[in-house]
Amino acid sequence: MNKKYLMTPGPTPVPEDIRSEMAKPMIHHRTKEYQAIFKDVTEGLQKIFKTQGDVFTFTSSGTGAMEASIVNVLSQGDKIIVVRGGKFGERFGDIAKAYGVEVIALDVEWGTAPRPEAIADLLKKNPDVKAVYATLCETSTATMYDIKAIGEIVRKTGALLVVDTISGLGADEFKFDEWGVDIAVGGSQKGLMIPPGLAFCAVSQKAWKAVETSKLPKFYFNFKKYKKAYIDTDTPFTSAITLVIGLKKAIEKITAEGVDNVIARHRKSGVAIRAAAKALGLQVFSKSPSDGVTGIVIPDAVGADNVIKIMKTEYGVTLAGGQDTLKGKIVRAAHMGGIDQEHVIEALKAFEAALAKLGHKFTSGAGVEAAKKVLGV
């Protein structure tokens, strides 16, 4: 096996046709040629976020756009609810605190999704809350939250609903307008199949009202500058030209297949891997698993780090481990973006081989067969 299989939840593999597109000679960004590309990308992102509203593209990692979702709609001393069920929920809280925003934490057990009623209760107890910050797919625990149900609760209040969709977008189902989301934060290196370096914010009309009263200082991430520049299909600061060109190609691939078909394909991969884990006598970590990344609990006697090491060095398959308290306890396999069925099958073959070497007892081939059955291959 000489082929490499990168199955980390960001960056994901960048398909070859997208890489070639980005390798073409440099063009200037203040030109009609580039404006047309940027317009296509922005309209494509609207289709993927499922919104008619504004979508802004930042040159930054996802965290930069998370910061944008805070500094553009809040003022010092404002109160927000932050769902903390993993590393990325925690990050929303950390950014808010750095800006003097008061955080009411809704801590949920890692690997579980928040109960929507818990958010309703907190909103009732704290009617002055300005916004609820949640995550579509909490990558660190491979857990999907029920944003639709949370949206039904938050939309009835004056609070905004801000959702980190960085690792979910294009993999887990998401409907910005229909679900009543006010800001969604996205990133380039997950479901969107391009390298890291771009981040996005979709912004609702309700969020724009909060922008008008927000007093937190901002410049580089100031929504108003992006809105003003987009009148000329432009960005306020030099665009990350090659990444945007790559994104245009990625969006063409996604929309050619159909956004809903792409989501359904991801779901199938998720179901397949979960079936494989069960067939191998292993537990899926999350009680509410994402369709873009799966966490599998590895028995201590086998060792998650051993599995990862053998799969990488002997089979060229790169999985991610657990983060923070999950280090050494789980492996995480992404199945989003450019990670296709071939990746899933080859990874499961390598997974079985590693488990066998490490003394785990299971019926050889059972995992691969279970997955193939789901995938219909």
Place this chain on the structure above:
Amino acid sequence: MNKKYLMTPGPTPVPEDIRSEMAKPMIHHRTKEYQAIFKDVTEGLQKIFKTQGDVFTFTSSGTGAMEASIVNVLSQGDKIIVVRGGKFGERFGDIAKAYGVEVIALDVEWGTAPRPEAIADLLKKNPDVKAVYATLCETSTATMYDIKAIGEIVRKTGALLVVDTISGLGADEFKFDEWGVDIAVGGSQKGLMIPPGLAFCAVSQKAWKAVETSKLPKFYFNFKKYKKAYIDTDTPFTSAITLVIGLKKAIEKITAEGVDNVIARHRKSGVAIRAAAKALGLQVFSKSPSDGVTGIVIPDAVGADNVIKIMKTEYGVTLAGGQDTLKGKIVRAAHMGGIDQEHVIEALKAFEAALAKLGHKFTSGAGVEAAKKVLGV
């Protein structure tokens, strides 16, 4: 002429070997392989900035790192001096004001460099000034400032010297440690020859003391997070992997030639273009011209926009026009990064052809000959 010559002051052409490097299959950033690349890049940037101190790499456009140079060392109500001799000097002032910092503007005529004594006077009158913000190459006017002389003045005071070297780095001479600079801001898409998307801050020991007392809110651009992550040769947030890989290749090319040789080559291109302008009966706009970009005044009867249009559509040479009040008055030709002697000669041929078509009187071939003489080709 089928070849395209991009001669804008950012983005500059990305050499083919760098583009191929960036087009390789994606790798993960939390790996030894990537850490080694990131270490090489950071050490290479130290050589180019000419510093032994910290250099941090942000995923952002240059403006993001300009914001970093403000939010990391200042507090609300602090006073700073900002040299405003063009669009980018003004930007420093705009960012500072957005964060509640008081700006004492030193306005200098566009196309001229500030007199160092004017900065000394302002510092004497305002002993509570926390920092002086200046520009190495003010791209909008193609003007180089005497940072060495400004450094001699500022280093004797308690104030920091912060320099925007975004379009100067790798083209105009710059010596961070020797000149007493405290923060230098750089960008990827100019002298460093890679696409836009990365920005840098070099940080002095004196600046670190100001970091300790700074109270402006920050998260994504927080120096301390980058410093802490670099202990493991890592970044606090997902790195723009492909751009960093491209930068490694670009730095290899620059250090193989020798940083000082690269600067000398840029100077030669600058001298050549200035000689060509003179031979064509035209004036160089700046009284203190940069070695990375040259602004040439175009007579109204000829029209700068006409020159740019003809050069682009008929000869494939893209120049930049003037910005703000200089729109329609000047053309700007960059000669930095991947823009080599062939670009300079071909651009001058196209420039002469456009001028002739537009009725400008000059000795045909005089510009090209004057440049060739300087370049020794």
